[in-house]
Amino acid sequence: MSAISISGLHKRYPRVHALDGIDLAVERGEFFGLLGPNGAGKSTLINIVAGLTRFDAGRVSVLGHDVVTDYRKARRLIGVVPQELTYDPFFNVREVLRIQSGYFGLHKNDAWIDELLAALMLTEKAGANMRALSGGMKRRVMIAQALVHRPEVVVLDEPTAGVDVELRKSLWAFIRRLHSEGHTIVLTTHYLEEAEALCNRIAILNRGRLVALDTKPALLARGIGRTRRVCVTTEQPLAGLPGALEQKVRRRDGHMVELQLDKGTDSVMAVLDALRAHGAVITDLNMEGADLEDVFVELTRGK
Numbered sequence: 001m002s003a004i005s006i007s008g009l010h011k012r013y014p015r016v017h018a019l020d021g022i023d024l025a026v027e028r029g030e031f032f033g034l035l036g037p038n039g040a041g042k043s044t045l046i047n048i049v050a051g052l053t054r055f056d057a058g059r060v061s062v063l064g065h066d067v068v069t070d071y072r073k074a075r076r077l078i079g080v081v082p083q084e085l086t087y088d089p090f091f092n093v094r095e096v097l098r099i100q101s102g103y104f105g106l107h108k109n110d111a112w113i114d115e116l117l118a119a120l121m122l123t124e125k126a127g128a129n130m131r132a133l134s135g136g137m138k139r140r141v142m143i144a145q146a147l148v149h150r151p152e153v154v155v156l157d158e159p160t161a162g163v164d165v166e167l168r169k170s171l172w173a174f175i176r177r178l179h180s181e182g183h184t185i186v187l188t189t190h191y192l193e194e195a196e197a198l199c200n201r202i203a204i205l206n207r208g209r210l211v212a213l214d215t216k217p218a219l220l221a222r223g224i225g226r227t228r229r230v231c232v233t234t235e236q237p238l239a240g241l242p243g244a245l246e247q248k249v250r251r252r253d254g255h256m257v258e259l260q261l262d263k264g265t266d267s268v269m270a271v272l273d274a275l276r277a278h279g280a281v282i283t284d285l286n287m288e289g290a291d292l293e294d295v296f297v298e299l300t301r302g303k
């Protein structure tokens with residue numbers, strides 16, 4: 001049985017086909033990344049899995065429980081950390097977590113709440129009013145809130161958006177811990193670095209469609225993963241480029257030109273020679289292997 005199973009899923013808003021036939025299964029125990037540019041449909045998908053958004057066609061279940069016909073059971077098995085910070089400013093942190101526990105009929109949940117507060121470094125803020133917390137702390141409370149009922153499946157919609165580096169690292173550590181304790185984790189993120197560091201399987205969504213779904217090494221091994229980026233800085237802005245190089249340009253900005261080269265067939269030395277023969281005086285050179293960003297850019301570019 002899959003942790004999350006989605007088949008033939010369609011969701012239309014009046015002006016956009018937000019999800020255009022999604023088939024996807026997240027297995028139990030996976031650390032799954034859901035990536036995509038703005039508007040790709042990630043939040044819509046997550047909200048559907050959480051039972052918060054209606055859809056037009058398809059089937060969605062959490063650990064075998066249909067999110068529509070078996071809503072209550074599905075809801076108990078999943079914890080969703082939404083992207084937007086929504087909270088009631090009149091309650092303190094502990095009250096928020098107690099109220100949330102109450103929704104699940106858990107009236108003696110303080111031991112677990114204390115554990116969550118400690119793990120998320122919120123113990124000292126337990127009595128603080130929500131409105132008095134910083135954005136990063138509110139986000140941690142929302143994570144705790146999603147976990148009060150110890151759901152097996154944890155879905156985090158951009159948990160580290162707008163969070164400083166230090167807190168991001170501690171959130172990563174906490175999410176890793178949840179995963180090592182047996183939770184299935186689904187993470188949406190804009191930070192490719194984050195998906196590369198954490199997820200074992202990654203789906204890339206673009207305009208409501210899945211454009212890739214594979215393990216991280218398999219994604220990197222795709223054709224595009226065999227390229228290398230070379231960034232050349234020249235003394236004078238380049239007037240033009242040798243014809244053969246024009247089509248390899250990825251970015252160009254005054255003194256700098258970034259080329260995407262095939263590791264197998266393009267020799268870096270030959271490229272530099274061609275630039276020099278064209279009158280360029282090279283002052284700096286940077287090379288990078290392909291990373292997930294190349295794959296992402298390639299798959300979500302244009303149409």
Ligand SMILES: Nc1ncnc2c1ncn2[C@@H]1O[C@H](COP(=O)(O)OP(=O)(O)OP(=O)(O)O)[C@@H](O)[C@H]1O
Pocket residue numbers: 013014016018036037038039040041042043044045
């Ligand atoms: N309630 C709504 N009413 C109408 N259109 C919506 C609604 N919610 C989302 N959309 C549209 O559906 C599409 C998918 O949006 P969604 O928020 O799921 O994307 P996303 O991948 O989560 O983007 P982001 O990374 O910016 O959060 C977008 O075109 C968006 O404008």
